[in-house]
Amino acid sequence: NAGVTQTPKFRVLKTGQSxxxxxAQDMNHEYMYWYRQDxxxxxRLIHYSVGEGTTAKGEVPDGYNVSRLKKQNFLLGLESxxxxxxxxxxxxSRNRDFEQYFGPGTRLTVT
Amino acid sequence: AQRVTQxxxxxxxxxxxxxxxxxxxxxxxxxxxxxxVQYSRQRLQLLLRHISRESIKGFTxxxxxxxxxxxxxKPFAQEEDSAMYxxxxxxxxxxxxxxTFGGGTRVLVKP
Numbered sequence: 126n127a128g129v130t131q132t133p134k135f136r137v138l139k140t141g142q143s144x145x146x147x148x149a150q151d152m153n154h155e156y157m158y159w160y161r162q163d164x165x166x167x168x169r170l171i172h173y174s175v176g177e178g179t180t181a182k183g184e185v186p187d188g189y190n191v192s193r194l195k196k197q198n199f200l201l202g203l204e205s206x207x208x209x210x211x212x213x214x215x216x217x218s219r220n221r222d223f224e225q226y227f228g229p230g231t232r233l234t235v236t
Numbered sequence: 237a238q239r240v241t242q243x244x245x246x247x248x249x250x251x252x253x254x255x256x257x258x259x260x261x262x263x264x265x266x267x268x269x270x271x272x273v274q275y276s277r278q279r280l281q282l283l284l285r286h287i288s289r290e291s292i293k294g295f296t297x298x299x300x301x302x303x304x305x306x307x308x309x310k311p312f313a314q315e316e317d318s319a320m321y322x323x324x325x326x327x328x329x330x331x332x333x334x335x336t337f338g339g340g341t342r343v344l345v346k347p
Binding site: 160223225229 | 241270272279280281282287296322324326334335337338339340347
């Protein structure tokens with residue numbers, strides 16, 4: 126099992142550009158999450174999904190959109206990147222015991 | 237409102253010394269708590285959860301409902317314990333079982 130994978134690992138964007146981060150999990154988990162990690166602020170939940178075809182907003186959803194067309198994939202989109210979105214993004218999926226499994230992260234810089 | 241507080245942003249100890257990371261929570265109901273660890277530039281991984289009552293890598297954590305705490309302890313810190321540690325509390329099913337994370341504590345174990 127690969128667990129949770131994320132692509133890309135690194136990306137540099139200019140303000141106003143768009144991009145999509147891909148998260149994939151092979152553990153057949155229903156629940157998936159997108160977090161951002163910033164120094165001194167811990168992890169903050171952006172969006173989450175409780176199953177294929179469903180998404181919901183987390184703590185900091187503005188400027189992001191998500192889609193869960195397939196159970197194993199959870200996509201995070203930035204339509205018009207801003208410097209405030211410079212961060213490390215982590216995807217996670219959750220098993221029935223509430224344990225979350227994290228991806229390796231995507232380091233995004235917006236200039 | 238559900239909240240997880242880690243009052244120390246940084247703990248610096250010498251190798252072989254005890255280390256205790258504080259975690260306090262606010263939650264109405266019977267909580268289920270986790271500790272996650274993130275080694276330098278790696279993904280977050282589950283360290284332990286209170287219901288398992290295990291000792292992982294020499295770490296233990298006891299849930300104290302009276303003090304609403306779930307402090308993480310290790311009697312003899314090792315250099316490889318240097319990492320970022322997050323205490324986390326899952327939300328109710330209706331909220332997607334999202335994890336509420338504390339702000340994190342960076343542990344630095346000096347030789």
